[in-house]
Amino acid sequence: MSEPLLEVRNLCKSFGALVVADEVSLALRPGARHALIGPNGAGKTTLVNLITGTVEPSGGVILLGGHDVTRWSQARRVKHGLARTFQINTLFRGLSVLENVCMAISERRAVAAKLWQRADARADVIAEGMELLESVKLDGDARRLVRELPYGRQRLVELAIALGLRPTVLLLDEPAAGVPSAESHVLLEAVEALPESMAVLMIEHDMDIVFRFAQRVTVLVQGAILTEGAPAEVGGDPRVQEVYLGENAELHGGRR
């Protein structure tokens, strides 16, 4: 079995008396499709913030491609292949869709620090940006300002920016959140079309999406891992049904 691209060992975080991450451990190998589920306030987004480095852990270790990145800056982790999306759109709203993805591409290519190079001379950055937009079917909106797009399209931009970084590990924080189900298929297709070698961790509430997407599922409750396993196993676990799935348990569990 290949080495994990991302490994989290005994990660802890508390804000005062409130424990938001309690000895969390997980590993993502190349090609992993891992879902992170749990009730509201379980600490799922906090875990993403800990892994990306926006929040400093109280204890534990984060390994990225074998490097201990626990004390690394957010930017340095990104340069080593870690990218994320946000549950709430975090976009450059006043810029065009193409500019949004080119922002990430320039960062990755390390041209963003160049003072004397014209933005429009970066033909290859733009070409890559257009290619990326085509791959997520956003090329028709390339020149539109992000704030003028419907919400569902904006969610797609959210994903496209992260893809512009060509990450080896991608953390998706509820990619389809707030998108009407009639439109969410475009988003899910984009998620399913992610490069096979990429390791993906996805926070998701919708169990249909989890079953469709994930090979493994981790259930987080009050900052601690309740269980981890294949989707069917986890879906059938009475403890999971009790804390997370609630009354709808049978409905969703029964589909598998």
Add this chain to the structure above:
Amino acid sequence: MEQPAYRNPLRTGAVRPTELLPWLAAALGFFLFPDYLQLGSQILIMVLFAMSLDLILGYAGIVSLGHAALFGTGAYTAGILSAHLGWSEPLSGLVIAGLVAGVVGFVCGAVILYTRGLTLLMLTLAVTILLQELANEQEHWTGGDDGLQGVVMEPLLGLFEFDLYGQTAYLYALAVLFVVFVAARTIVGSSFGQSLRGIRENERRMHAIGCPVYRQMLRAYTIAAVMAGIAGALLAQTTEFVALDVLSFERSGDVMIMLILGGTGRLYGAFIGAPVYMILQDQLARLSPEYWLFGIGALLVATILYAPEGMLGLAERYGVRARREAP
């Protein structure tokens, strides 16, 4: 009303015909208003100063009420060079003043850019007040409240005397403005400039895509400081005097008002806002020496209410929309 739905994907570097307008106006001004060249020079200097503020406010989104700190540093550097150190060659004085302001900007920026929002605003203000007090105390060097006397300028390039009518001063200011503008335009059109827009639009996302946000902001702040220092030095050199008010809060406020009137984040906002503000001030002060500020205030209120993106924003909304939507 909504903003234009389409926009150049990454702004083009080609010079648009409208971009020639301000330079034409400045050249025409030289011939049409020979009696107003001193006001003209001051307008050009404030355009330069407002443009440097635009770089940090309009592009990087750093709100500063202390931009006069850097303007004043440049003015006093150029003034002291001539009045005390006998260094009266204008161009080298200008460069030195720009560099000193750049160093001050870098050091201040390194501290204050760790903060955001109100804290940042207050710190920029505090730096200006500290510097002004310092200039006030060091009378030997600065002349304190009386201003710095004894600044003299050698002929420009050894050829052109600074004349009483302000012709040399005007053309000197215009040439310097042009050179700095070309540099600024290149910078905001570069990948670096694009990255600053990203920080303004969404700092959080910039962190998440691996941008060294602090470093980029500090670079922008330092570049803007050099520009502001050059503007201040131009004022000291062309008026051969430095008053304590180069470091005043009012000057920081004025330049921000000028920029907001013209429109931020466009570089050209400074070219509209500074002349409008200063010509209006000149005319209103003649009409009513006591109440001219009321006129400026009314204009500012109208701008905020009806053209929140400044006069250029307004023009863009109505005039340029059709052209932008064309393929």
